[in-house]
Amino acid sequence: MSTVEVQHVAKTFIDHLPVLQVVIPLISAPLIVFIGNRKLAWLLAMAASATAFVMACLLLAQVKDGSYISYHIGGWAPPLGIEYRIDALNALVLMLISGIGTIVLPYAYNSVNAEIPKRHHTLFYALYMLCLTGLLGMVSTGDAFNVFVFLEISSLSTYVLVAMGAGKDTRALTAAYDYLIMGTIGATFFVIGLGLLYMATGTLNMADIADRIAEQGTNRTVQAAFAFIVVGMGLKAAMYPLHHWLPNAYTYAPSAVTAFLAATATKAAIYVLLRFMFSVFNPGFHFEDWTLYLIFIPFSLLAMFAASFVAVFQSDLKRMLAFSSIAQIGYMLIGIAMLNATGLSASIVHMVNHGITKATLFLGVGAMVMYSKTSFFDNLNGLGRKMPFTGAAMVAAGLSLIGIPGTAGFISKWVLVQAAFENGWWFIAVAIMLSSLLAVVYVWRMFEVLYLTAPDEGCTATDPPLPMLIPMLILAGACIWFGFDTELTLGSARVAAEGLLAGSAGMAH
Template sequence: MATQTVHHTAMTLSDHLPILQILIPFIAAPLIVFIGQRKLAWPIAFIASATSFVIACLLLSKVIGGSVISYQIGGWAPPLGIEYRVDAANAFVLFLVTGIATLVLPYARQSVGSEMPHQTQTLFYALFLLCMTGLLGVTITADAFNVFVFLEISSLSTYVLIAQGSYRDKRALTAAFNYLIMGTIGATFFVIGLGFLYMATGTLNMADLADKLTGQYESRTVRAGFAFILVGMGLKVAIFPLHFWLPNAYTYAPSAVTTFLAATATKVAIYVLLRFVFSVFQPAFLAETSTLEIIFYPFALLAMFAASFTAIFQRDLKRMLAYSSIAQIGYMLLGIALLSETGLMATIIHLFNHGITKAALFMGVGAYVLRSGSSFYVQIQGLGKTMPWTSAAVVIGGLSLIGVPGTAGFLSKWLLVQAALEQGYWPISMLIVASSLLAVMYVWRLVETLYLSTPSSEQTIQEAPLSMLLPLWAMALACIYFGFETDITLGAAKAAAQALLAGSSGMMN
């Protein structure tokens, strides 16, 4: 990257990377609307997201060793000014979000073209960038209230994006509406929680909060704040009993949107949860209140089983994958609940691995929708023969979902089981593998449908277009690549887990 020196300030462009990460998609979005040309919308969106991806890579390479970049917006020093802070944990999430966005966009061109009318497509790309901006902002900011603002930017654009599915199925509208109600309640709960914390500390900067909260863990105000934040974020994460918005939203949203959301939105929410649970509140606080035992363990385990079980009996592939996402979120929560370095590593690495796995699977679904008109099992019967490339990629994604060795999903499962064993939680490690067996069942139902059933319609179905196959295969190969090459994923996860467990010291230096 060119290090263009700005006179008199001695700051280089590379010092401004944290803000550029947000600004580029944020400015590109209205630009698309002002230009208003359908033909230009896609290139602008793609350039913006590709640039963001490059920035995210640069940021990740800077902090993967464990250092921290702090950026003060407008030169106002924290805790009063807003601070952007990049460390291993969130650089990794930035890398995931921008990477997925950059791959989803080429894919979206054809998929969106077939699932949406022409006049809304320009706006679609603008919203897509806004949604991405929101997610990136949530991730990068170190100001608690700023999290809320960005969260709402991404949420509002998400509601609209989901509603775009109404051209295919009108239930997208009610799904979007329900998500809007639930999402707003969640976000508002989050704000209430922040209010309590502000009352107790008089600050909103996360590091400052962490510092001032130490010693106040007995305070009811602080505890109430924690509860509100947990529930509010829990809604966004789709923690088990708070997941009701998710299946419909994923099922009826346009395929490209589902791909993007499934791979990034819940992951970012998990990241925020991690940030608040471990950095703002300290591990000591968690040990003091028995949140983990009472909330996380039972709900994580329930999610793993109930949602997997529900997934087995779906008749729509897309909905099946949505339920499987809820189950996988259970794994991530479990990793948090184990409250150890290995457990957190499992959570962070699964956040990434599940992101790419689900992206591959949902991209495959989008290809089926494009060619056969729907994602119902009856409609995709026997497509393994007519769409061999798509189906092969979907099978790879499915294997990664199960956690077959040699795929990305295996590593996260390995770490999770290892973390459970390290703590001596025997039954939990057995439950983890038992729930993987449920994943085998729902994935294998898909495999049998694709390869061993006779097609239900006579019409000849073509292979998906190259513009969809390439991103799909990029994701599928990533599922295998990250199953062996773990320097990036494991390195970042380790650095992040250590920083998170160190509590506020991770935030302060």
């Protein structure tokens, strides 16, 4: 491993993109609080997140060929200075996070008006931007401790965002409290893991840690660090037995928050998990193979079946979708456990596709809740017919959730099944198909309520105003678009998977 420093002096505006896309939302948050005007606050939030999205797209365009960008904060060279390192994997996740963040905001304006007391609006936008900052920072940084700091920025703002649903249902408060306890335990486990890694290697730069571990081999400290990091991040990612915070948090949070979180928060945690498992600890790390096979596969299978099964019996649409999220995370984790390039690209592409799909569904439910006040199925009777565009968007996303050919969800499941066959694990492939059948059942229940039941007498529901409708339609369009054009998603995911499997060499200089 060469240790020759790449002389990096950021000269042009483009060179500063890796840090700007984190700093701009960060600065917008206090500005929003100072401005204190709801409309201006929204405008500023929108401008900041749209800028971050454009920057993420530019970054992805630069690294899509498998190269990477190393940005030295303040000009301090790593490993002493903090490094931001952008490659195909995190550029793709950055694009997902900032893209969803931008698309949800126009929707949030009306939705927040309806659901959150007026005096909290500017604070809502400030927290939303902080959450976005945290997630973007977590994904773009190449410094292990920085991940923790950004993780806490995003988590703390998420707890408050969830608690803001208290105006609608007081259970949002206890949901936020539960999430806070579990999230803090997860983050503390993660930081213990980092401490142990620092003990073993004496550095915090991810690439540097990877080099040292590769040099000195594994020992008890490194193994303990690995265990702490996987459990900590597993809690944040709602890995099956650690998912308890998720259903309540998603059910009682304000609609816009649920859509944003469901599409981004768990995905960022899975990204960190991937980054640590593959780039920091080598894939050849024998202890890791053992964990992957023995822990990830049974738990992912349990997630796929148990959570889907529970979803089938829910009478609240939002809660049903929350349980379905837990099941979908099972798919991503099983893709990781396959430990081949196809499986990894399947889980990466499923992160993106599922993010888009779930955001559409939660936005659709939110639009219906504006009219019906609750998301219980019997309050949503026939609303799909009364709100044709919202209904259509939800159908497209529902099909993608099942994995019908021609939708984004199909692509990721197809690649996942391919990966299972590549390993010769036909029973896993069968399990994936079977759990998709469970998805058919619960998605069908949604269709049935939305279209096949008679709307209530004197139902005045109509499609929501355009600022809410357009984001939904764009995302629903994306669900179908990415089912046909996989160049962007699957293409980048394959490059990213290669980088991950190369282990510390993928992080190399």
